[in-house]
Amino acid sequence: xxxxxxxxxxxxxxxxxxxxxxxxxxxxxxxxxxxxxxxxxxxxxxxxxxxxxxxxxxxxxxxxxxxxxxxxxxxxxxxxxxxxxxxxxxxxxxxxxxxxxxxxxxxxxxxxxxxxx
Amino acid sequence: xxxxxxxxxxxxxxxxxxxxxxxxxxxxxxxxxxxxxxxxxxxxxxxxxxxxxxxxxxxxxxxxxxxxxxxxxxxxxxxxxxxxxxxxxxxxxxxxxxxxxxxxxxxxxxxx
Numbered sequence: 001x002x003x004x005x006x007x008x009x010x011x012x013x014x015x016x017x018x019x020x021x022x023x024x025x026x027x028x029x030x031x032x033x034x035x036x037x038x039x040x041x042x043x044x045x046x047x048x049x050x051x052x053x054x055x056x057x058x059x060x061x062x063x064x065x066x067x068x069x070x071x072x073x074x075x076x077x078x079x080x081x082x083x084x085x086x087x088x089x090x091x092x093x094x095x096x097x098x099x100x101x102x103x104x105x106x107x108x109x110x111x112x113x114x115x116x117x
Numbered sequence: 118x119x120x121x122x123x124x125x126x127x128x129x130x131x132x133x134x135x136x137x138x139x140x141x142x143x144x145x146x147x148x149x150x151x152x153x154x155x156x157x158x159x160x161x162x163x164x165x166x167x168x169x170x171x172x173x174x175x176x177x178x179x180x181x182x183x184x185x186x187x188x189x190x191x192x193x194x195x196x197x198x199x200x201x202x203x204x205x206x207x208x209x210x211x212x213x214x215x216x217x218x219x220x221x222x223x224x225x226x227x228x229x
Contacts, residue, residue: 056216058216
C-alpha cells in the first residue's frame, strides 16, 4: 500500500452541485497533485500543491479549485458540476526537494469515482 | 499531435513471451520519464523511473533515447499477472512550475 488515502471512494452528484474530494498524502511527502481520469483515458493533470500553494495547473476551468493544509493533506473542489466531470479523480503525493528539480516519483491514492447525473 | 504518444494496443502475447512498448514525446525539454502500470479500475502505480543510462528491474528493462525522443519498456518472460495498461509519463518544467504529461497507455494481455 502506498499510504495515500482518498475519500470518499464513490460519489454521485447532479449537475450544478458542488463537490469536495479529500486526499491524505504519504507520510513525509510535501506535494500533492490531482488528476482526472475519464474511462479509457490517461490521467489528466488538474493542479499541484506544494507547501500550501498551487504550483502548476493543467487545462481545467476555475471551477476546479484546491487547497493544501499544513499537514500536506489536500482538497479538490469542483463547483457547478457538469456531466463531463464524471471521472475517477486521483490524488498523488510526492516529495519535492525544492528548486526546479524534476518531478520525483508520485504515489497515487485509490481515487474517488465521481458520477454526475 | 499529443505531446506523449503510445500505441494503445492491445498487445496479446502468450505467457513467457517478450514484449516491448515504445513511447514518444515531442518536447525536447522533457526531463524525467516514468512507466506506470494501471490495472482495470485501479489507480496507476509506479513501475519504474527511466534513467538516461537505461535501467533494469527483474524482468523489466526501461530505456531512454533522447536523440529520437522515445522511451521503451521491455518485459521478458511475461506472466499472466503482467496483464494491465502501461502508462508512459514525461515531466518537464513549464515556467516556474513542473508538469507531468501522461500517455493514454498501452494495453497488454498475457494469455495462458
